[in-house]
Amino acid sequence: MTVAATPLRILIGKVGLDGHDRGVKLVARALRDAGVEIIYTGLHQSPEQIVTTAIQEDVQAIGLSIHSGAHNSLFPRVLGLLREQGAGDIVLFGGGIIPDEDVPRLKAAGVQMLFRPATPMHDIVEFVNGLRTER
Amino acid sequence: MTQGTTDRSFFTHNAAELAKQVQDGEVRAVARVISLLENRDPIGAAVLTHLSPSMNRAFVIGITGYPGTGKSTLIDQLIIAYRRLGQKVGVLAVDTSSPVTGGAVLGDRIRMQRHTDDPQVYIRSMATRGHQGGLAAATRQAIRVLEGAAYGVILIETVGVGQNELDVMHVVHTVVAVVAPGLGDDIQAMKAGLLEIADIVVVNKGDREGADATLRDLREWCKTVIRTVAVKGEGIAGLIAVIAEHERWRDLDSPELHKRRGLSIDLGTRAG
Ligand SMILES: Nc1nc2c(ncn2[C@@H]2O[C@H](COP(=O)(O)OP(=O)(O)OP(=O)(O)O)[C@@H](O)[C@H]2O)c(=O)[nH]1
Ligand SMILES: [Mg+2]
Numbered sequence: 001m002t003v004a005a006t007p008l009r010i011l012i013g014k015v016g017l018d019g020h021d022r023g024v025k026l027v028a029r030a031l032r033d034a035g036v037e038i039i040y041t042g043l044h045q046s047p048e049q050i051v052t053t054a055i056q057e058d059v060q061a062i063g064l065s066i067h068s069g070a071h072n073s074l075f076p077r078v079l080g081l082l083r084e085q086g087a088g089d090i091v092l093f094g095g096g097i098i099p100d101e102d103v104p105r106l107k108a109a110g111v112q113m114l115f116r117p118a119t120p121m122h123d124i125v126e127f128v129n130g131l132r133t134e135r
Numbered sequence: 136m137t138q139g140t141t142d143r144s145f146f147t148h149n150a151a152e153l154a155k156q157v158q159d160g161e162v163r164a165v166a167r168v169i170s171l172l173e174n175r176d177p178i179g180a181a182v183l184t185h186l187s188p189s190m191n192r193a194f195v196i197g198i199t200g201y202p203g204t205g206k207s208t209l210i211d212q213l214i215i216a217y218r219r220l221g222q223k224v225g226v227l228a229v230d231t232s233s234p235v236t237g238g239a240v241l242g243d244r245i246r247m248q249r250h251t252d253d254p255q256v257y258i259r260s261m262a263t264r265g266h267q268g269g270l271a272a273a274t275r276q277a278i279r280v281l282e283g284a285a286y287g288v289i290l291i292e293t294v295g296v297g298q299n300e301l302d303v304m305h306v307v308h309t310v311v312a313v314v315a316p317g318l319g320d321d322i323q324a325m326k327a328g329l330l331e332i333a334d335i336v337v338v339n340k341g342d343r344e345g346a347d348a349t350l351r352d353l354r355e356w357c358k359t360v361i362r363t364v365a366v367k368g369e370g371i372a373g374l375i376a377v378i379a380e381h382e383r384w385r386d387l388d389s390p391e392l393h394k395r396r397g398l399s400i401d402l403g404t405r406a407g
Contacts, residue, residue, distance in 0.1 A: 006174045007232075007239075007262070007264070009170075028240050029240065031238065032233060032236065032238035032239055032240050033233070033236050033238060034236065034238060035237045035238045037232070037238060037239045037241060037260075037262050038238070038239065038240045039244070039260050040240055040241065040242045040245065041244070041245060041248055042242075042248065045248065048251075048252065049248060049251040049252065052251045052252070053244070053248070055162055055163055055166060056162060056166055056251075056257055056258055057166065057259060057260060058163075058169065058170045085163075087163070
């Protein structure tokens with residue numbers, strides 16, 4: 001089976017309380033334009049909802065936007081649930097307002113990549129395209 | 136890259152084993168087999184041969200209609216209703232792939248996310264990947280997977296269709312066409328196409344101006360027309376009733392029966 005013939009499937013969503021979805025929608029559109037199938041969950045998702053959705057949709061990766069300041073609990077919670085469900089193979093990446101000092105800890109916990117708010121879209125697309133060869 | 140991220144060890148390549156996992160209702164297996172079928176992987180087709188066809192007892196209901204008429208919101212409500220009846224519910228929501236890039240933003244399930252916490256509900260988004268006709272090429276096979284996993288009710292949302300995307304009539308038992316008030320000339324256009332294949336017509340957004348006129352207009356044309364307000368859950372009980380009636384016809388007799396269009400059911404025409 002050739003990987004190129006098979007579009008990547010990626011879940012894009014927002015966990016936590018903040019209600020800004022402009023950024024994630026732009027990311028979703030940019031990834032669609034790069035040939036990715038985006039499963040968009042919308043706002044205010046719980047970590048449980050994210051993980052169940054990822055499994056039902058058989059995605060390769062989850063991209064979460066967190067602007068609420070709760071990243072230190074939400075990202076590890078998602079990673080924990082993925083492992084519990086035997087879905088530790090699903091890549092987790094994220095974006096949002098995350099202070100520099102929190103980044104190493106989150107990456108060590110298993111978040112594969114964290115994008116700052118002003119990251120050029122090109123970098124995100126490139127990262128996601130890199131997931132293709134990983135499968 | 137981090138170690139372990141490519142570990143797909145849960146996943147077996149043995150078709151018989153995968154089929155068994157599907158029949159045990161394992162969600163990861165169901166999801167993976169649908170992916171294999173979407174990707175035209177031969178293992179997917181092999182799994183289907185192991186799923187017994189005798190399990191073909193599910194209600195398979197197609198929800199079709201123009202973009203934005205409320206198909207996803209209606210499905211959200213139908214899930215509630217069928218869960219109350221104790222059914223395990225599967226949803227396949229089809230949306231269009233970009234013909235240019237092949238990418239897609241699949242957003243139907245946004246309106247159904249509350250059911251994610253219910254292990255008896257499975258929702259899967261499917262992109263058309265260039266397939267015409269309102270469904271994905273693998274939708275029919277995905278229905279067989281869900282039947283194999285004992286989902287008693289399977290709801291199919293087509294892409295927001297125009298006149299000619301009518302494949303749904305070939306893969307489901309009951310076609311529900313959703314329209315919204317204020318269609319004007321579009322109703323004329325629908326009479327050749329969408330309304331012809333519909334077993335049941337739903338006028339959703341029944342709270343909107345013009346709903347009465349649209350209902351009147353459609354009732355001259357179709358036997359079973361239901362008014363709903365999906366955002367408030369109104370009219371859903373009536374819709375469930377006419378769907379059940381329609382499915383019963385199919386059970387009773389020849390497979391031809393369910394193809395009969397314009398089935399008259401008094402209950403339905405008064406509901407909502
Ligand atoms: N006023 C009113 N709005 C409704 C009703 N049902 C759905 N809507 C709204 O109509 C919009 C579209 O609803 P969806 O359920 O996404 O419609 P859809 O047919 O699935 O749309 P596509 O999948 O994009 O074709 C949403 O903003 C809903 O909240 C209703 O009964 N009344
Ligand atoms: Mg929809």
